[in-house]
Amino acid sequence: MRVWKTVPPWMERRRALGGKDLGFVPTMGALHEGHASLAARCRRESETSVASIFVNPSQFNDPRDLDRYPRTLETDLELLESLGVDEVLAPTVNDLYPMGYCFRVEAPEEAASIMEGFHRPGFFQGVMTVVLKLLNLVRPGRAYFGEKDYQQLRVITEMARDFFLPVEIVPCATVREPSGLAMSSRNRLLSAEGREKAASLYRTLTGASDSTQAKAMLEMEGFQVDYVEEHWRRRFAAASLEGVRLIDNVPLPKE
């Protein structure tokens, strides 16, 4: 496995890879089984598998959240190596933002005005800008994204289509702990007790009869709820526990 900590040598490497069929898994590190399943699938389906590890400052509206975001580079690299990933990009902020956060992709009205877009101003701008940059650097045939970040997956899929990016955005099912808790890098910021409690986010989303009830149940459990909303035949929630913001979504039962 080759690890690229700066961009220019990676660009040279990419040229050398030429017309090979690349698969790509962009991550912010602090890898868990969700990422592992993306990387494993990427490896199965691609001639050359590429992952990136980059905690993208431009998508954090809360600097404290950025500071606290877990960083576990050495363990991450061991995991990716064990999965047979071929190339890893782990660039610095200066490398990915050589001119600062200057050119930006603006989110469409819908994405900016609901759920993550509404509650995290600038979030989708930051996500789309960095994903566009990474896709241009890697130029993969397929890029793999988890359905836990369903709204993000949707926006990226639309951006790729609208900008005619020559890539297929591959949606991958959320990986969950046995308790139902969606795998997330932020879970490791929870106490053991918090982690147990957090599982009720999934249970409530699945079991509640509607969004209002789900919100009330979560608040009774001690969550601070940003939103529970239904779109595209799914139910979405963002809620904090012990100051850690978690998101999840589930398909609505068929009528």
Next chain:
Amino acid sequence: MRVWKTVPPWMERRRALGGKDLGFVPTMGALHEGHASLAARCRRESETSVASIFVNPSQFNDPRDLDRYPRTLETDLELLESLGVDEVLAPTVNDLYPMGYCFRVEAPEEAASIMEGFHRPGFFQGVMTVVLKLLNLVRPGRAYFGEKDYQQLRVITEMARDFFLPVEIVPCATVREPSGLAMSSRNRLLSAEGREKAASLYRTLTGASDSTQAKAMLEMEGFQVDYVEEHWRRRFAAASLEGVRLIDNVPLPKE
């Protein structure tokens, strides 16, 4: 020469071209000798030369300007064919904006706040968005842009670098009529008399001792002046004659 009036068959064609070295000349049609020189150079330097003809609505802040913009598709195609261009994209607005003007590239502060960015709100957003789309559709090794639109050339060059687009942006010298008038699709909207008078834009930019003097001289000649400004060791102007907005720029004499 193959002409593609819709996007999906072009995408198939682009896949068939595979790893060939493409050169690209994006235009808004109403072609003149300036475009011809870009296309000829593109053809000389590229295995396959591609041009596009697309009057991009998203970069027009004035709907009247968009309506009046000259459209001469059949003559344009004859010219490109005579120059040996291989492939021409002439897509519809719906083809290039399948979701409407929805995802947008936002201009950096500097570009948005001076000259064309200041006087044509939204102009650079529209230009960058359509250029990004076209570059993704064509995936050329080099794209050719004229220095008449110097600020635009500069912004596109920076966007390509900042977004890591795998393309070289090639600046090409402004082509001028014997009178000095910079070739422009808008020139054909001028009367014979206006066209003669328009040549003083270049003469004034070159001859005036500073921007203030240049502005005063142009106003005396009957131009409505948007700006005369100096940046990057060049002098720039935008000014209207007979309601037709012209721009030009010249290098400042060395001290």
